[in-house]
Amino acid sequence: MLMAVNEPYALMVQPDDILISPREVDEHFGTMVCFHPRYALGDHHNHMDKDDFLREMYLDTVGHDEAGMKRYERMVNIVSSRFRHGPKTEERAIDEAMQKVISEKYLMLPLYLYDHSGLAMSTESFSGRAPHAEWDSGQVGWIYVSKEDALKEFDADKMTGAIRQKADALMRSEVAAYDSYLRGECYGFELYKNGELSDSCWGFMGNFSDVLKDMAAYLPDECKGMVDHLEEQERPATIIKTLLKHAKIQVDQAAKAFEHASRQQVLGESR
Template sequence: MTGYYLYEGMQMEFNGEKVAICGDAEAVNPREKIGNLGRIVCFDKKHTLGDEHSFETEADFKNEINDKNAVLLPIYLHEGRTLEISVVQYTELARHIGYIYVSRGMIRTRYQVNRVSKVLKQEIVQELMKEVKQYDYYLKGQVYGYQVFNPSGEIIESRFGFYGPNPISNGLTNFLPGFFAK
C-alpha cells in the first residue's frame, strides 16, 4: 500500500461506484485554523508566508524568542515550480526565511506541566515539523478530496481536506479503505 500516491483525476471503480480523487480547490490554509501548536514567523521579502506577526525584523524576533524561552526550528524556502518549505535545508538553493516556534510558557499551559522534559520537547519538535509539512502541502497545492458517484453519475458522497499525496498518512484510506486495497 505504500506505493500509492494521489493525483488529481485519479479514478477507480469501487463496489460498483466510481470514485474520483480531486484537488481541493477550497483548501483551508492550515495556518488559519485554530489549534496549531506553533507559530510560523517569516521574514521573506518576496512572499507573505506563515502567521501574522508584529516583528519588524528577524533580529527583533531573536531578541524576544530564543532557545532559552521557546522550542524553535528554522524554516527554509525552496523555490521551483511551486513554493516548498521545510525545516531542513536540503539544497543549496534553499534559503532561510523564518522559524516555527512555541514558547515554553505555552507548552506548560497546553500540556499542563511545570517543566519541559527532553521527551516532551522531542514530541513538540515532531508536532512542529508536522505543522510545517502540512503548510508545505498547502503551498504546493497537494490537498485532495474524493467524490463517489452512483451508476447514474450523481455524487453520493464527497469529502475534502486531505493534506499530502500519501492516502495512508493523509487519512483518506480511513474513509475509502477498499479503494486502495491490493
C-alpha cells in the same frame, strides 16, 4: 483524475483547486514567523523584519523594561566587539546570542524555504538534498512555542528532554502540513452511487499514499477498498454518463418487477 468503480459506486479523486492554508483553518501548536520579500508565508505577524522579531523575543524573555533594553544593548556591543570579519558574520553572531537567551523561555526551530519551480518548506536546510538549493533556498523564519504552552500541551510540570522532543516533533508535523500546502499536495474525492453524487470531501493534505489512507477512513465500509483500485481516467464524464444509464436501467427493471408483483397480488386477491 483518478477513478475506481465498484457498482453501484464510483469514486473520483482529484487535486483540490481551492487551497486554504492549514495555518488559517487548523488550530496550531507553534507559531510560524516568516520574512520574505515576495511571499506571505506562515502566520500573520507585525514584525518588520527578523531583527525586530528576535529583539522582541529577547526582550520578552529578559523583560520589556529599561533593564531589559540595557541588557540587550550590552549584549549587542559585546558580540560586535568580538567579530571584525564583516557584517554578515557579526549579524549571525548577534542572532545566535539572542536565540540562546530566547531559548530560556521558548522552543524554536528554523524554517527554510526552497523556491525552485514551486515552493517547499522544512525545518532542515535544503542544501545538499535539493537541486540548486545553494541558490534557491535559505532560512526565512522560525516556528516557536513557549515552554509554558508546551508543558500545558503535554500535561507536564517540568521541561525535560522528552517533552522537548515531543514539542519539536509536533512543530515539525505542522511545518510538514504547511509544506504540503505550498507544494499543492491537497486532494478531494467525490463518491457516486447509482450515478448520483452520494458524498464528497476536500482538503486531504500530504503524501498521496497517506491521503488515500485518510480517505479510506472517511469512506463507507463498503467503499474503503476502492482507494486501492484507482486508475487514471481521461474522460470521467463519459464514465459517469454510463453509470447513470446503467442506474436508469436498474431503476426501470426494479419498477417493472414491482409493478408485476403488484398485479400478481391483485389477481391473487380477486380469486
